[in-house]
Amino acid sequence: MPVEMIGWIAPRVASEIVSPVGPPFDPDVIEETARIHEDAGFDRVLIGYFSDAPDGFLIGAHAASVTSRLGFLLAHRPGFVAPTLAARKIATLDQLSGGRLACHLISGGSDADQAKDGDHVDHAARYRRTEEYAQILTQTWTDPRPFDYAGEFYQIERAYSDIRCAQQPRIPLYGGGGSDAAIACLAPHIDVFMLWGEPLAETKDFMGRVRAAAKGNDIRFSVSTRPILGKTDGEAWDRARNILARIKERVGDRKGSAPENVGSQRLLDAAAEKEVHDTCLYTALAEATGARGNSTALVGTPETVAAAMVAYYDLGASSLLIRGYDPLPDAVEYGEELIPRVRALVAERDRA
Secondary structure, eight states: OOOEEEEEEOSSOOOSSSOOOSOSOOHHHHHHHHHHHHHHTOSEEEEOOOTTSOOHHHHHHHHHHTOSSOEEEEEEOTTSSOHHHHHHHHHHHHHHTTSOEEEEEOOOSOHHHHHTTTOOOOHHHHHHHHHHHHHHHHHHHHOSSOEEEEOSSOEEEEEOOSOOOSSSSOOOEEEEOSSHHHHHHHTTTOSEEEEEOOOHHHHHHHHHHHHHHSTTOOOEEEEEEOOEEOSSHHHHHHHHHHHHHHHHHHHTTOOOOOOOSHHHHHHHHHHHHOSEETTTEEOHHHHHHTTOSSOOEEEEOHHHHHHHHHHHHHHTEEEEEEOOSSHHHHHHHIIIIIHHHHHHHHHHHHHO
């Protein structure tokens, strides 16, 4: 199976080591980022969701208007837009982009962050709500007749949509989460379960749990990491340690509360066990940032990192999401040095 390479797009350039510059929404940055990723050979870019961020639908619409091939993975939090309305909005964007959209359902890992948008549903209930949401999205996109839905969170009568996805029968649905509730509620209903970069043994075990809960759904997987490249392995590790020092300098003595979500807790457990796992999985950056997202790095030459990425493919990850600490130059470098090597290694695996 060809590997899907996913990058990252945002309305301004920023990272753990790059301070935001310019307005929160810059169409020129969106355009530049989209074109860089398309030229670099990425298949999709993730449009993130944050409680204080510009609207992802409009970011995606603008990025689609300046590209011809690049796909988009729109992060969307259930609970703030009615699922039938969200289905029509998403289908409209899929039509507008010429069938280049996928949706990443994010249930929310922080009570405080959810409360910023007025949501006070607890963690387990958020996943039950996402399960209903995914079911209603799918039915809105595919049911040829008006339908009713009676659930814990949504009671719908005679729902129907004239607008359907350009991709038939519907767009791909992604989702993720490290808890038992996430696995039970998402695995039967989504197409791709997204994981952060953990050690290979733990990743294999987690994938097995998801497959067991999928109830016959032929679920696929995505793994997200932060590649740090160098001309030699030593040069790459020097760069990684420099990034760690810069993060620690920025964070200083500010210690946030322990993360509520299980995925972040798993990354911190891996970091506590040891700094480097497998061939080149660097966990110190996750520890320094509180593991509040995709934060474990693969460090080495392009050959070293490509081999480490394909090890996740061997476990069943048909999508690989990569994002750099220097977002735009790193995306260019990934296109020149990393993505072609990953694709070549995957092609070798598939031929074998």
